[in-house]
Amino acid sequence: MNSAKCVIAISGGIDSVVLAHLCQKLNISFALAHCNFNLRGKESDADEEFVLDLADQLDVEVFIQNFDTETYAKENKCSIQMAARELRYDWFSELAQQLNFDYILTAHHADDNLETFLINFTRSTGLNGLTGIPALNDNIARPLLPFSREGIETFAKAENISWREDSSNTSRKYLRNKLRHEVVPILKEINPQLIDSFQSTLQHLNDTADIVEESLNAVAKRAIERIDENYVTFKVSEFKKVNNPKAYLFEMFKDYGFSEWNDVVNLLEAETGKYVASNTHKLTKHREFLILTELCHSGQSEESLFVAKDNPSVKTPIGILYFDDQDSFEDNSKTTIFADAEKLKYPLQVRKWQTGDIFYPLGLKGKKKVSKYLKDEKLTPIEKENTWVLTSENKIVWVVGRRADERFKVSDQTNQILKIELKA
Structure with a gap:
């Protein structure tokens, strides 16, 4: 020094x-x-x-x-x-x-x-x-x-x-x-x-802490399934394998504000959708996984954006939506759809899906609740919570990045084609 x-x-x-x-x-x-x-x-x-x-x-x-x-x-x-x-x-x-x-x-x-x-x-x-x-x-x-x-x-x-x-x-x-x-x-x-x-006691405790950290790192390496920008996914099975799951859960999640440790342990046997929340984070059970997220990435949001006619693009939390008139169309994909422009009533709205939302999935007969569609798609709770919809007069045009609506599809009677594309 x-x-x-x-x-x-x-x-x-x-x-x-x-x-x-x-x-x-x-x-x-x-x-x-x-x-x-x-x-x-x-x-x-x-x-x-x-x-x-x-x-x-x-x-x-x-x-x-x-x-x-x-x-x-x-x-x-x-x-x-x-x-x-x-x-x-x-x-x-x-x-x-x-x-x-x-x-x-x-x-x-x-x-x-x-x-x-x-x-x-x-x-x-x-x-x-x-x-x-x-x-x-x-x-x-x-x-x-x-x-x-x-x-x-x-x-x-x-x-x-x-x-x-x-x-x-x-x-x-x-x-x-x-x-x-x-x-x-x-x-x-x-x-x-x-x-x-x-x-002397501190030295012994620090030596023990080194052993604990080494063991914790080994379990974390086996347990972490995926690290994403907004969440971390852990395998439930790896916590069940250790002699004292509560101790490992405490050490792994103590820095995220959780305090009800019995509730955290109970997540290992809980049904999908059960969760424990702190002031800053949320730990959710999803099938055989625990998903850790920040609260700012959790929960249904009232946030919405409006798209005026002839607006070429709008920036959203999940990417940029581009709107472009076309003379022809191709098959829809998860990131690009083609809609009948004359059926759209402006301003369009981009918002998070809400409980009670329904749409008519392209290619299927009849309507379906968005919540049921997302469940059938086997999305994780975080993917569900971060799903947005594009609407016209509150009718869903597109479950963005997933499925277009049958009511707005391009047909033989279509005079104006609008290409809508999502880019990260």
């Missing part, structure tokens, strides 16, 4: 100040980046002044950013702590990208790691929530993770390093502070070597 260009996230507290001094001792090229969240009035401004003075002392470049944290928290409906975190990391990332810093250094240490472990432990979490803060996550590096808060303070005093004390660190209203001041001291009283024991 000595040849890398780094930016240190510095608050003015002991941890980040020590990190800055260590980087200077190691001749690492670095700048300082300080966030003033404007939450503690004059104290926040004094922190900013301290960082500016420290930059002068260390003879390094410094960047200061002021935030209206309370307004951001209200607008985004999140806690002050979460708002500060989002603002901080978004700015660090932007800074690193614009000025070509190789790494963003933060001063998280072993006690921070323990507190994070305990926070996750008190909540619902899997193995990954108990493996600690990563030492390196993309371009965010945490070089002080092996060191305890006590060790950092001992070093700072030995080197006569000055720092700022954040008064909010003594407040018990935050969970992290309650753990820091009330729970961790008791644990250290029980085991004076708590931090060393914890570091």
Whole structure:
């Protein structure tokens, strides 16, 4: 890292100040980046002044950013702590990208790691929530993770390093502070070597996590049938083969917001069409498959588009529809149909199919519900949901990309032929 260009996230507290001094001792090229969240009035401004003075002392470049944290928290409906975190990391990332810093250094240490472990432990979490803060996550590096808060303070005093004390660190209203001041001291009283024991436990947990990931990747490789732009299809049979399907389903789908894991497991034996939804995704049973989609690609949409007469094309979510007068016609295909232009009443409408839609499939006698047609075509739920129709006075001209309607076909009496083509 000595040849890398780094930016240190510095608050003015002991941890980040020590990190800055260590980087200077190691001749690492670095700048300082300080966030003033404007939450503690004059104290926040004094922190900013301290960082500016420290930059002068260390003879390094410094960047200061002021935030209206309370307004951001209200607008985004999140806690002050979460708002500060989002603002901080978004700015660090932007800074690193614009000025070509190789790494963003933060001063998280072993006690921070323990507190994070305990926070996750008190909540619902899997193995990954108990493996600690990563030492390196993309371009965010945490070089002080092996060191305890006590060790950092001992070093700072030995080197006569000055720092700022954040008064909010003594407040018990935050969970992290309650753990820091009330729970961790008791644990250290029980085991004076708590931090060393914890570091060892983390190593064992991370080793186990590697084994889990290897096994998960093997199952995923066998289970994933297809990866499409809008969905991923998994074989149900591969989940049934493992000893603990629920554990594999949890690990495979935990990042998609699902929480009702018994319902997810029940999908393995459910009928086609059953699904479980989170705030962002949907997992649907379709025959012998589970289909994962984003909610923005699911559900019937009210969206529709209108096509005026003589309009040569219209862009739709499934491609571009082209309309062109012809002197002759060919056989219809899935992507091209020929219609009797005089039977069309403008404006035409392009919309998603709706429950209750009927049409007269070209070449067949009588009418058919679009829902029954799509079922008979053995389409997946995602293909059904992304099916659009072209209509004239709400009569279906074409189930787009699938079947034209008998009522609008070209016949011996046709005087004007319209070619309608779908291109991706």
